[in-house]
Every structure is written in structure tokens, then in C-alpha cells.
Amino acid sequence: MTEEIKQSEPSDGQTDKGNGQPRASSGSTLQSKNIRIHKHRTSVRLEPEMWSALNEIAALEGCSIHDLCGAVHDLKGPGASFTAALRVFMMEYYRTAARSNPHVQQVQKLAKVPLKSDRDKKKLTGV
Template sequence: MSTLVSRNVTLEGRRTSLRLERAMWDALEEICLREHQSMHDLCAHVDRIRAERTLTAGIRVFILEYYRRAATEDGHIGAGHGTLPG
């Protein structure tokens, strides 16, 4: 049984199917809420800026980079968590 979940998104007026892990879909939905964007708009944005060969890979990299930026000291403080111990 596959751990990938298929969903359809519309990019620039065309419908396409994406297969991502459930955790990736959850992260993408969270980013959409935080950024006040629809899933379709965010995926279209990733499609325009991606360097990766496939849209699915581009979305995975986008999610990773989004959370990596949040994990910086500035991102950590901006999220209201204070500074890291140590």
C-alpha cells in the first residue's frame, strides 16, 4: 500500500494531479493557512519558481526551505519562541 496521497490542483487554468506523503500535504495546508493563499495559488507559485525537474519535487523542496527559514534564529524569535538555549 502506497504512503502517497493523490490530490488535484489547478495551475494557470489546467488541472494536474500531485502525489505527496500525507505529512507533506499537512505541511502544505499549514503553509497555505499561514500565508493566506489557496492550495492552487501556492502550488502555481512553486511551479513558477521551481528549479527541480518535477512539480512534486519542487513542492517538497519549497516546504523544506519554508521550515528551514523558520528554524533560523530570526525565524525562531519571530515565532515567539525566544532564543535557542546554549
């Protein structure tokens, strides 16, 4: 059960907090989206690929993106950045999944043994 989350307007043209001056466009690809963490609404800025990964993980785990973000929020250390905690969670989630993948295990074995010949390189790369 996944939920679509509402995307905020792009940050280009917004003003910096405090001084009211227009924020310079940094060419950033970060997208702001509103999520709920235990009934509190907050805005999170992540790359589109990170949003895609977060939605995919929520679907795989059978929960809403809001519930997933709430769980990550509850586990992060005091004073830690919530956005950083989300990125670390996603990296660890996929790292754990990769460790159980036979193809990844084969690549890891080959990476530990120096390639002796072009034939070995072809096995690894398929070229």
C-alpha cells in the same frame, strides 16, 4: 482563504501506464490530489504530512493551495520534478521559519558546543 482539494482514489489496483497490468501495491502512503495550476488541472502525489504542511503554509500565507502550487511551479527549473519542487519549497519554508525561532537558535548554539556534563545534557533535553 484556504480551499479543500479533491483527493483522487488510492492508487492501489490501478494499472501501470503502458502495459495494462495491475500495479503492485508498494505499501506507499502517497495520496493523490487534484490541484489547479493556472487553470490547468493536474494530479500530485505526496505523503499525508506533506499535504498537511502545504495546506498549513497556504493558510499562513493567506492564499489558496492552488495559488501556492502555481507559484512553486513558476519558480521551479525547466525539467525539474514539480513534486520534488513542492517538497523542497516546504522544507525551505520551515527551515527559514525555524531560523527565526529563539528556541531553535538556543538548540543550535548548544549543538555547536560539546556538552560538558550531565547537567548540560539535562538543560538541553529537560530530563
